[in-house]
Amino acid sequence: MYVEDYVSNLSRTKISMSIPMWDLHLLNIRTSKAESVGILRVHHSIGDGVSLMSLFMSCSRKVSDPDALPTLPASKKQKPCSSSGGFLQRFIRLFSVLLIYWNTFVDAVMFLITILFLDDTKTPLKGPSGVGSTPRRIVHRIVSLDDVKLVKNAMNATINDVMVGVTQAALSRYLNRKYGKNKKGGGGAAGNSNLPKNIRLRATSFVNLRPYLGNEVRTTISLPLLRSFPCFLFLPWLLKKER
Numbered sequence: 001m002y003v004e005d006y007v008s009n010l011s012r013t014k015i016s017m018s019i020p021m022w023d024l025h026l027l028n029i030r031t032s033k034a035e036s037v038g039i040l041r042v043h044h045s046i047g048d049g050v051s052l053m054s055l056f057m058s059c060s061r062k063v064s065d066p067d068a069l070p071t072l073p074a075s076k077k078q079k080p081c082s083s084s085g086g087f088l089q090r091f092i093r094l095f096s097v098l099l100i101y102w103n104t105f106v107d108a109v110m111f112l113i114t115i116l117f118l119d120d121t122k123t124p125l126k127g128p129s130g131v132g133s134t135p136r137r138i139v140h141r142i143v144s145l146d147d148v149k150l151v152k153n154a155m156n157a158t159i160n161d162v163m164v165g166v167t168q169a170a171l172s173r174y175l176n177r178k179y180g181k182n183k184k185g186g187g188g189a190a191g192n193s194n195l196p197k198n199i200r201l202r203a204t205s206f207v208n209l210r211p212y213l214g215n216e217v218r219t220t221i222s223l224p225l226l227r228s229f230p231c232f233l234f235l236p237w238l239l240k241k242e243r
Contacts, residue, residue: 002029003037008137015043022046033142114202121200124178125171164205175199 006027015021021043028036042052062068120126143166151162172195180194 003027003031004137004139007039010039010041011138015041118200120202121196121198123175123199123201125175125201171201 006025010025015023023041025039025041026036027039031037046052047055057070060070062070148159148162151157152159155162176194179196180192
C-alpha cells in the first residue's frame with residue numbers, strides 16, 4: 001500500500017522545467033516480489049513509452065547469460081504467395097481488399113455515431129464531469145506470463161486477447177458486486193447476476209503502428225528516440241455475469 005500511495009502522491013506533482021525532466025525514486029522497501037522498488041518518472045518530451053521500453057531493454061542483460069543482450073520473440077513472416085495464381089486466388093485477394101475498405105468505412109461511421117449520439121451507460125465506472133482533475137491512484141497486479149501463455153495456447157488466441165478477456169471479466173465481476181450492494185436489503189447473492197441489461201461501455205486501446213525492430217535489442221539508441229506512430233482502437237466492452 002505504501003508504494004501505491006507514494007506513486008499516487010507523485011502523480012500530483014509536476015516535473016521541474018529547470019532541471020532535466022526526469023527523476024528516479026529508490027524506495028528501500030521490501031515487497032513480495034522484490035527487495036526494493038525503483039520508480040522512474042520521465043517527461044513525454046524525452047520519449048514515448050515504447051521507445052523508453054526499448055531503451056531500458058538495451059540496458060539490461062539476460063539472467064541466464066549476464067553478458068548476452070535480451071531478445072524478443074519475433075513473429076514469423078508468411079511467405080508471399082506466388083503471383084501465378086488462378087482466377088480463384090485473384091478473386092480472394094480482391095475480396096480481401098474490398099473487405100478491408102468496407103470494415104474501415106463501417107468503423108468510421110460507428111465512431112462518428114458514437115461521438116455524436118451514443119453515450120455510455122451510467123455505471124460506477126463512469127465518473128462525473130471533471131473527474132480527470134481528481135487525484136489519481138495506480139493499483140498494479142503481477143500476472144504470470146506462463147499462465148497467460150497457457151490460456152493463449154488452449155484458446156488458440158493471442159496474449160492481447162487473453163489480457164482483454166481477463167480485464168473484461170474482472171470489470172464484469174466488479175460491477176456485478178457493486179450493483180448487488182446497491183440493491184435493497186444488502187444486495188443479491190454473489191452467484192447471481194445483478195448487472196442491468198444492455199450496458200453500453202466502450203474502451204480505447206492504444207497501439208503503435210511502428211514496424212517491429214526484430215528480436216535483437218539495440219545496444220545504443222540516439223535521441224530523439226525512435227518515432228512512434230500511435231493510434232487507438234475503439235472497443236465495445238461486453239459486460240455480463242458468467243454462470
